[in-house]
Amino acid sequence: MPMFYIHQTSCISPQQTFDSVDISVLHQPVEHKLKVIEPVATGIPMGTLRRMSKAVRMGVMAALPLLQDGTEPAGIIIGTANAGMEDCFYFLKQMVDYNEGLLTPGNFVQSTPNALASQLSMLKQNHGYNITHVHLGLAFENAMTDAGMMIKENPRNNYLLGAVDDIPSYNYILNSLAGWFKKEPFALEDLYTLQTPGSIAGEGTAMFLVNGNPEDAIAQLRAVETIHTEEEEAVKQRLKYFLEKNLINGEEIDVLITGENGDSRLLHYYLACEEMMPHTTGIARFKHMCGEYPTATAMALWLGCYILQKNPVPSHIIKKSFSKKNCKTILIYNNYKGGQHSFILLSVPGCF
């Protein structure tokens, strides 16, 4: 039994992934950041739109196409680390600038990470299950686990599952101070070859309409596994266990999508996982498209669905080539800041 079937996907990223998808040409970073191509906001009342932070706005814009035609999900399940942070700092600044004086509460109210899930419930008058997982680099993985349990408990329901993170300027500063982004200027094409510490800052949102029905589904999400560790051996062991548990006899991974991000300190984890794959498995990378952010695996899942749907695969994502025709099963491996690792297994529906 898979965890759930994915029926619709939507993604706003630094690449052309929304509306008419075209990821053949790479969009470049601006000021060392891979920033999303924000669509013109439609379908949101002006007064509401004005109060939304960028993260909430792009999350809502990505979600709305999945909630058309009277689709009423039984729940909204979001993973995010940073949603609300932009407002958080605006309020902080107000507080310092006005020495705890008379402050306007707008930023404070919008500063909680559950702003996206709650904004969606308000816009759609959705009284269903509503949750926001904020566990940094595993926030989206927990949202997927949550959605999987919800569907097992209520097999006939639809759920909106998604993730969002943006790059609020203060957050960029904090992560830069902590050494997570490359300081030197570089061309995006060189991200994986520089062999220096740090990655490139990024942002994005991806939304999925999921349920327990295999009919007309895009993909089946078979399993998610997470582990907190900095030991490469523990990661390998968990991957071995994950594959043994979830792959059917003789089944092989067609494509491994890794979260390789150009940070020389993290490369060994990715290489270790690549080495555990049979020689027939192709390898794809995606962080040059969206940059590094805590819920980037939502972008990877979107890309996995895109590949399984037999869309044209651009050469810039390929690290080791694979047969696009027969691609049935994809494994995503990602790690965030070296300590949070996840494995996500997805396949075309109905094949296992």
Added chain:
Amino acid sequence: MGLITAIGDSAAKNRMALSLGKCGISTLELFPSKYANSLPCGEIKIGTQILAQKLNATEPGITRTTLLALHAFEEAILDSKLTVEQLSSFDTALIGASTVGGMCLTDELYMDAQKTENGSEYINSYDCSSVTMYLQQRYKMAGTISTINTACSSSANAIMYGARLIKNGLAKRAIVGGADSLAKFTINGFNALHILSGERCTPFDERRKGLNLGEGAAFIVLEREEDIDNKKVYAELTGYFNSNDAFHPSSLSDEGFGPYLSMKGALDSAKLTPADIGFINAHGTGTENNDLVESRAMLQLFTTPPPFASTKSNIGHTLGAAGAIEAVYSLLNLHYQELYPGLNFSQPIAETGLMPVDLYTKTTLQHVMSNSFGFGGNCTSLIFSKS
């Protein structure tokens, strides 16, 4: 179970203080704020350094929120006699919750955000997940780990998520809870919304003037019924439900749709009827909006509501920790078969006429409901039952 609040640094001390009707809401002493004297808070009068030393957690970058979480977590571990091996096993989940996280260090955060180099020791500690992550690292936990932030219902949802992980076979046991510490950020935020009271809060009183913020942490160890053997058991988690009010970012709808749905859903999930509930640990913040709306929803669902009260009159509103702290209080209600008095009540809300329990009462309790409602319309109700 384990907890720390303004009325005590253990479950036993909290029970004693609740029984005696003690209030921990007072003048802010441990950090400077313009409002230290005018807005009373449920502050835990133990300095952050002392907490760190007591807990042997003096590594750099640890925040007060994390220390409060660790305090409650360690008590819960000790109480449940979990071994080091059990803690670090694949099938032990840890689900935390926080809304403030490392943001309690408001000034440090502001300074760090202006820098281009030499960040402070707290550079990786500001977000909510840093609290859970510290516990994970300290106890080398390898199961499912999450942090939930649904504002003031965060830790009620952490309890629900942990229980569902067990139910779905994704964990054998789950350590669930939450922590929040007082911060200039939240004091100013709630003050800007004009919902903080300059006096001790008076939940469900006609003349209520708003809420008092508090701080604290609580953790509960959940295990499957078949694994209980002869372990100490406080109660059974029999019902839970999460619903969204879908009305306004910072206030509840007049008719209390979300609160009604979460209470009703929890009853349905526990296969209970309204008449089965012996006590409601209400959200009862003491704000104009919450107490009226929660009362209306209770009246709609129960017609004649069972005894209810809000412990926020003892410890203030501990935000992301509130759901877990009040869950522990519900366990105390059930385990000791007693009700604790809500404080500062004098006059019922004219429209509803509902009166909270205001005396310590020995009683016979089978099922207790605990409500948590948060910003963004996030409403969650839990039901605990005598095992």
